[in-house]
Structure formats: C-alpha cells, structure tokens
Amino acid sequence: MSQPLLLNLHGVSCGFAQQPVVQDLSLHLNSGDIACLLGPSGCGKTTSLRAIAGFEPLQAGEISLNGKVISRQGFTLPPEQRRIGMVFQDYALFPHLTVAQNVAFGIRQHPRREQLTAELLELVKLSELGKRYPHELSGGQQQRVALARALAPEPLLLLLDEPFSNLDGELRRRLSMEVRDILKARGTSAILVTHDQEEAFAVSDHVGVFQQGRLQQWDTPFNLYHEPLTPFVASFIGQGYFIRGQLLSPDTVQTELGILRGNRAYSWPIGSAVDVLLRPDDIVPDAAGTLQARVSGKTFLGAATLYRLQLATGSQLEALFPSHAEHQPGEMVGIRIDADHLVLFPATGSQPTREALLPL
Known part of the structure; x- marks a missing residue:
C-alpha cells in the first residue's frame, strides 16, 4: 500500500541574483520514505535542500509540504514554521551543553521533555552518555546526538x-545504515544530500541524480543502475564502459563482442548506430569461450576481483571475476557477455572516453 504524498516540488528554479543554480526541478516524496540528492560538486543538490528548508527563495515553481505551499516565487514560509529538521555536516552541537541538553534543546517546553530525551538517546544508542559534553564524544557519536536533536521536535x-x-x-558505512534504521523505526521522512553513491544506495528508497542544476532521473537505486534514462546517469551510477554497436532489431544489436540480445525493445530505425553500456557484472569468465581479452589491470575486492580488460580492437571493458580466479596483467582470458538488460543510447559523435563513463 502506497504512502500519502508528503513533499512535492514542481518546476522549481532557484539560485543567486539572476544566475539559476537549480532549474525546473520536479520531484515528490511519500510519507515515511528516505530519498537522496546525488551528484558531483556544484550540481545543485545542496541548493535544492536549502530551498526545501526555506533558506533559499524560489525564482520559479512551487514547493508543498503535507499539502501546504511553503515556497513559491515571492513567498517563503520561514524555516522555523515548516516543521522541517536539519542535520548539518559539522554537527552544529552546542559545546556548553551536555548530550542530553543538546537533544532537548528544541523541546524545552514539551511536557514529556525528559522522557522523550531518554527515548531518543536510547534510540541512537547513547543512553549512557547523556551527561557528557560534545568534545568528549567521537565523530560518530556527535552525529548521533545531532540526529536525536533533529528528531526531538518530531519534524514532518x-x-x-x-x-x-x-x-x-567504515564508520561512515555503518552509521549510514544505523541512521536508516533509526529513521525507519520512527517513520520519519528524510532527504539526504551526498556525492557518495554507495551511501545513497545504502540509505535511500529513491535517489535523484543531478547534473549542472538539472535533475536527470528520480528513481529507485535498482532502476538507476539497471534502467538509466540518460548517458550521464548510466556513467555516473556504478561503473562501466560503452562500446559501439548497430541495431539489428528492436532488441538486438551487433557489436565487436558479437550479437547481443536484451529484454527490452528500442524504437530507433534498424541500422542505427548505438552505444551499448556494459557493466562489470555483465561480463563473466568463460575459459572455453572464443572471445578473448587481455588483462590490463586489476583491483582485488575480497569476494571478487575487478579486472580491466582490453579487446583486440583496443576497446576497454571491466569485469568482475570470482576472487579465486587469479589472472595477471598481460594474460589473455576468455569471457562472454551475460546481460539480458541491454542499455542502449544513440551513438555519440565519438567513442566515449573512460573519464566520461566512471563516477565523478
């Protein structure tokens, strides 16, 4: 059963003076969901977050929260009236207050202040540290305090x-999972800004990928990886290379790796030149296969090894092999393509480079 709509951004543009930073942004968030704004530095994700918080006025569009308009051109509801909590990068804790006093700061008039503070400290696993001061805590503990303080007023x-x-x-990975569990346990909707896609995927139900102030795709992590809508999303999310191909039928393409057939149909004219995205997990070892590639480098990942491969034509690929399959640079290995979800885009004017295909 779908949750009710909580946040809606429609045609939002904002920036500085007459220079827009975010343009024509539309997205929505359901109650109880966790989302992430993802992209390289300077793409507009933090400006979008500040607009939702009420720190940036809109040049166009509208933002609604819980069915109420909170921002439009010429009108910005003050941040303190939005029932929106904020957790900052630098924690922003009060150094002269104890952990418990920091958590209770926003609920000083609440009749159950002490009980609610104790519940939140237990939720973030800091029950025994309520009398300590921020400088006596680790970075991860300080971030938990900041989270508990933001949750105390029960923001929408x-x-x-x-x-x-x-x-x-490692602490970053572990804490991001803990934060997700805490938010889900409270039923709190949230939006996270990051440039780390592993973090985004670990925490979020939906992710928005930004490029140069525009939202490229708003989707689940699974769909962003397997169903990217633009070449930028395909290249920014995960790893991979494009190889050139020619469309033989709506679901079949001829490439230097042979004829590849996917589970989706494309409507371009037969014979169209296309770029075919191949992820490392699309390429599997095949000792008996006729397709050969030369190992040009490798990265050991524990359970698997990421191999950089070069075809006879000079084209580059990456492949994930089980870690017990040990190969050395310069060695020839047999491979085959195991991809039933071919992702194609109209061919660019020139073959994409490695730098254009890997995450920024």
Missing part, C-alpha cells in the same frame, strides 16, 4: 546535508 521531514562526510569509510 528531516534534511541531512552530507552528514557523514567527516567520518572515515
């Missing part, structure tokens, strides 16, 4: 601006 929507960027890799 929680906004998180690169909340894990100051943490190291």
Whole structure:
C-alpha cells in the first residue's frame, strides 16, 4: 500500500541574483520514505535542500509540504514554521551543553521533555552518555546526538546535508545504515544530500541524480543502475564502459563482442548506430569461450576481483571475476557477455572516453 504524498516540488528554479543554480526541478516524496540528492560538486543538490528548508527563495515553481505551499516565487514560509529538521555536516552541537541538553534543546517546553530525551538517546544508542559534553564524544557519536536533536521536535521531514562526510569509510558505512534504521523505526521522512553513491544506495528508497542544476532521473537505486534514462546517469551510477554497436532489431544489436540480445525493445530505425553500456557484472569468465581479452589491470575486492580488460580492437571493458580466479596483467582470458538488460543510447559523435563513463 502506497504512502500519502508528503513533499512535492514542481518546476522549481532557484539560485543567486539572476544566475539559476537549480532549474525546473520536479520531484515528490511519500510519507515515511528516505530519498537522496546525488551528484558531483556544484550540481545543485545542496541548493535544492536549502530551498526545501526555506533558506533559499524560489525564482520559479512551487514547493508543498503535507499539502501546504511553503515556497513559491515571492513567498517563503520561514524555516522555523515548516516543521522541517536539519542535520548539518559539522554537527552544529552546542559545546556548553551536555548530550542530553543538546537533544532537548528544541523541546524545552514539551511536557514529556525528559522522557522523550531518554527515548531518543536510547534510540541512537547513547543512553549512557547523556551527561557528557560534545568534545568528549567521537565523530560518530556527535552525529548521533545531532540526529536525536533533529528528531526531538518530531519534524514532518528531516534534511541531512552530507552528514557523514567527516567520518572515515567504515564508520561512515555503518552509521549510514544505523541512521536508516533509526529513521525507519520512527517513520520519519528524510532527504539526504551526498556525492557518495554507495551511501545513497545504502540509505535511500529513491535517489535523484543531478547534473549542472538539472535533475536527470528520480528513481529507485535498482532502476538507476539497471534502467538509466540518460548517458550521464548510466556513467555516473556504478561503473562501466560503452562500446559501439548497430541495431539489428528492436532488441538486438551487433557489436565487436558479437550479437547481443536484451529484454527490452528500442524504437530507433534498424541500422542505427548505438552505444551499448556494459557493466562489470555483465561480463563473466568463460575459459572455453572464443572471445578473448587481455588483462590490463586489476583491483582485488575480497569476494571478487575487478579486472580491466582490453579487446583486440583496443576497446576497454571491466569485469568482475570470482576472487579465486587469479589472472595477471598481460594474460589473455576468455569471457562472454551475460546481460539480458541491454542499455542502449544513440551513438555519440565519438567513442566515449573512460573519464566520461566512471563516477565523478
């Protein structure tokens, strides 16, 4: 059963002076869902978050929260009246207040202040640290305090601006999962801003991919990876290479790797030149296969090894092999294509480069 609509952005544009940073942005978020705005630096994701929070006026479009318009051109409901919580990159805790006092700061008039504070500290696994001060905590613990403080007033929507960027890799991964569990346990809707797609996929129900101030695709992590709508989304999400092909039928393409057939039909004229996206998991080892590639590099990932491969034509590929299949640079390996979800785009004027195909 679908949840009711909570947040709706329609045709939103905003920026500085007459220079738009975000253009024609439309998206929606259902109650209880967690979303992420993802993209390279300077793409407009943080400006979008600030517009939702009420920190940036709109040049065009409209933002509604829980059925009420909170921003349009010439009108911006003050941030403190929006019932929106905010978790910042630098935690923004009060250094002179204890952990418990920080959490309770926004609910000082609440009749159940102490009980609610205790419940939130338990939720973020800091029950024993309520009397400590922020400087006595680790970075991960400080971020949990900031989260509990933002949740205390029971906001309709929680906004998180690169909340894990100051943490190291493993702590960042673990805390992002913990935050998702906490938000889901509370039924709190949230939007996260990040440039880390692994983090976005781990936390979010929906992800919006931005490029140069425009939303390229608003979709589930699965669809972004397997059903990208634009070449930019295809290249920014995950890893992969494009190879040139020619459309033989709506679902079949001729390539230097042979004839490939997918599970979807394309409406372009037969014979059209196309670029075929191949992910590392689309290419599997085949010792008995006739298709050969030379290993040009490798990265050990534990359960698998990511091999960089070069075809006889000079085209580049990447492939994930089981880690027990050990190959050395310069070695020839047999491969085959195992992809039933071929992703095609009209061919560009020149063959895409590696830099255009990997995440920024």
